Amino acid sequence: MNLRIAFYTFGCRLNQAETSIIRRSFEEKSYNLVDFRDNPDVVVVNTCTVTENGDVDTRRLLNKINRRNHKTKVALVGCQAQVQREKLMKLPGVNWVIGNEHKLNFLKILEKDGLDTPQLITPPIKRESFSLDIAGIDPQHTRANLKIQDGCNFFCSFCEIPYARGRARSRRFDDILKEADILAAAGHHELILTGINIGTYAFEDKTILDVISSLENIDDLWRSRISSIEPTTIPVDLLQKMGEKNKLCRYLHIPVQSGNEAVLQKMNRNYSILQFEDFLKLAHDSVPDICLGTDVIVGFPGETGEQFDETYDLLGHLPFAYFHVFSYSDREHSKSRKYLPKVPIDIIKLRSRRLRDLSIRKRNYYYQKFIGEEVNVLFEQKKNGLWTGLTDNYIRVKVKSELDLQNQMIPVKLEMVEKQAMVGMLA
Secondary structure, three states: OOOEEEEEEOOOHHHHHHHHHHHHHHHHOOOEEOOOOOOOOEEEEEEOOOOHHHHHHHHHHHHHHHHHOOOOEEEEEEHHHHHOHHHHHOOOOEEEEEOOOOHHHHHHHHHHHOOOOOEEEOOOOOOOOEOOOOOOOOOOOOOEEEEOEEOOOOOOOOOOHHHHHOOOEEEOHHHHHHHHHHHHHOOOOEEEEEOOOHHHOEEOOEEHHHHHHHHOOOOOOOEEEEOOOOHHHOOHHHHHHHHOOOOEOOEEEOOOEOOOHHHHHHHOOOOOHHHHHHHHHHHHHHOOOOEEEEEEEEOOOOOOHHHHHHHHHHHHHOOOOEEEEEEOOOOOOOHHHHOOOOOOHHHHHHHHHHHHHHHHHHHHHHHHOOOOOEEEEEEEEEEOOEEEEEOOOOOEEEEOOOOOOOOOEEEEEEEEEEOOEEEEEEO
16 A cells, blocks of 8 residues: 555653554555654554543544544554543544554554454453564664563552553563664664563563663663663662663652552552652662652542642652652543542642642752763754753753764763753763
């Protein structure tokens, strides 16, 4: 088929990794890949259902696509497709709704049945180890996401991901290394280990530590980075490995969700505030200059002003460099949708703003420590006349240079903090 195909991704790094794989399958068959604004025949939208914003964003994008060209046909795939199948199938322009079990097979589905057969494909998700046939080479990004795991068994009360993604399952160990080799050889010198609950990775006798250790042996790979990881799944040996001079980035994003014990219990989070504090301090003390980030949910049902203040104080005194702030929203399959009382939206917005302001101050404080330091930066792109890239400990760096720094690791002397980044000069 001589079709124009576009892709759009909402949500997490795992979604980004999977979109790269779907996109690559079309690229290998020489389809005409275009931007979704360039009147494609088909737009593949990889959906997210973590918050109600994901639902709103999907409908807003559909409206944009339909306004540009009402003949464009849309494939909604992924998490939202899995849990809202019938509802999504009724939306204008939607021709396919494909859940997580088969979304990577969209090319085969399209070539088998063509454009004129609306399809809803959302079978139950198998709970078994998996392999991936295609490497997710991503020419649009310097760094690549490497999927090692999927699904979750934790069933936090606010979350419907176990229903959208299925139970926890791990990728075959040899298959991970095969894709890592291909990605690194293609020029992706930093790989980000992604999944829903990557700390639970278990294939035969292999753990996430084995994955990280094996990546050390890939010549073209300069860095490996762990994406968001649950606090109860982080082996202490990981901190030792992170503190050594190797390819593993000094970076951990560990969701706390709340700083109040009673709220944590209602969320069905299996740790105490004290346990979380102790581990975070251990990480901070064990790994020099580590960047620590977190997720926090504001407005969980029943959250009082005093309970929010405890969260604010906890995030303030722990050595976080930043946090992502999420406004609570009821999800159809989550237990917490039945919890009362609901926190008013205006209160949630006010509390969220306070936490985001605190996060900005924390990031600024973390960055200030590195003024005058020389760091290695993997440069990604040139924007507004400045090259930008990341250090291994997640500092966004900008430099002015007439050289082509794309996808190069170069020493930079950091000079000042500017908003959410640091400015430096080539060393």
